[in-house]
């Protein structure tokens with residue numbers, strides 16, 4: 001039960017939280033001023049500290065260096081008492097558990113920081129054993145260079161111990177590493193400590209600067225979390241140190257830990273600037289859903305097209321030209337790095353209209369391999385009478401050739417030189433001569449069903465919307481049943497569907513997989529707080545559409561945290577509520 005820590009925002013495993021002391025502290029942050037350590041039991045027995053509301057009291061503890069034998073740790077385990085003030089327990093990854101504390105200090109942190117795989121294992125083992133809504137504290141390890149990655153991994157509080165020690169040793173810390181004072185020709189910082197000539201800069205000034213630099217970096221990290229863009233930052237910042245790059249790649253390999261904590265929709269732009277972007281959850285999740293959930297419903301040839309820098313694609317000049325040549329006679333699918341393939345119905349769906357990549361026209365080996373794999377899986381699932389590849393030579397055609405060999409399918413190429421030359425567009429138009437056009441109704445119905453497949457699961461589009469009526473124009477589609485009752489609305493900014501109460505009822509009664517939050521006997525208005533949640537499905541992710549039901553109410557809304565976190569947490573908003581019906 002956590003009384004003194006609450007999470008207000010999530011960006012993957014990183015969180016914006018609030019340590020609710022007599023003066024509240026927004027996390028991730030430096031804990032120097034708020035931590036009070038009751039001391040180690042190795043040296044002597046200690047009385048239970050009195051504690052108070054202005055400090056996070058670290059209860060008397062025994063910490064172990066990383067690598068200590070598990071049996072030894074168990075035989076020296078500490079019984080943490082229940083206290084009524086803000087408290088922290090010291091745990092090792094092997095012994096971490098719910099001890100009723102508000103925060104947990106990872107012992108042996110110095111032994112794992114600096115090693116990608118060891119760090120990942122220690123953080124994940126600890127984070128998954130302590131309650132989701134408690135703070136994770138790493139002491140004696142933070143620097144301006146590594147703190148963004150520590151937070152990315154799920155750390156909430158750090159201290160300035162190491163930055164201070166390094167300052168006294170004459171090591172000047174920045175977000176890109178450390179410099180020996182004697183080697184510095186100038187002070188590359190404008191904090192108060194650095195407002196003096198370099199030859200008057202002492203080790204005391206260096207301590208002050210190091211702490212300032214750490215504090216400033218935490219400010220940048222907090223803003224990045226708030227805007228949902230910490231990952232973009234890490235991909236660049238962690239490059240300065242090999243183990244940091246190794247660390248976030250290790251987390252990319254740990255799909256379930258990061259995926260469970262990553263929102264399914266976001267307003268923020270996703271900057272795909274490095275090859276590591278291919279492995280981030282949002283990209284992998286889109287590729288996975290398009291190739292395992294989505295199904296093409298157009299009975300027409302496929303036209304593969306290159307993506308455009310402008311999003312959504314259909315608003316770009318090039319896609320306008322392709323559209324004029326195609327004229328509703330084919331199903332349009334864009335090929336893109338790093339997303340893979342984007343069917344026309346999903347061009348607004350996160351992150352298809354939210355990513356921004358470096359466009360050089362040249363794809364790396366990894367990019368080609370990724371796009372080829374996605375296209376292959378896509379074509380294994382979706383059959384077309386013809387496949388027309390209106391793509392440039394560079395990159396795109398290599399991908400098509402790889403897939404052709406793997407699947408034994410034929411691609412008809414229509415591009416001469418460049419996709420938008422008069423000749424290429426003429427080829428595209430004439431190759432479709434004789435193909436009939438699909439109507440607006442098919443286009444709209446297929447778009448709604450495609451979004452439902454993507455959002456709710458394989459087959460959901462047909463299970464939910466075997467009959468439907470569409471009113472209003474794309475992209476603000478409103479879905480009604482045959483009696484004119486509204487079931488759902490399309491949300492253009494995310495390219496997803498949100499249900500009405502009637503839609504939610506249909507969802508529960510359908511064969512489509514439902515995500516449910518079970519609540520206590522009350523009727524929620526506006527939101528459901530975590531203590532009101534009795535249980536929640538494990539596969540709920542932040543941003544998911546969820547049915548909320550209890551003895552007194554049936555409601556539909558959007559998840560603010562993952563299902564496991566809802567079930568575990570004692571503070572914070574679990575779901576927003578859009579519509580509610582009292583029972």
Ligand SMILES: [Zn+2]
Nearest residue numbers: 189191194209
């Ligand atoms: Zn400075």
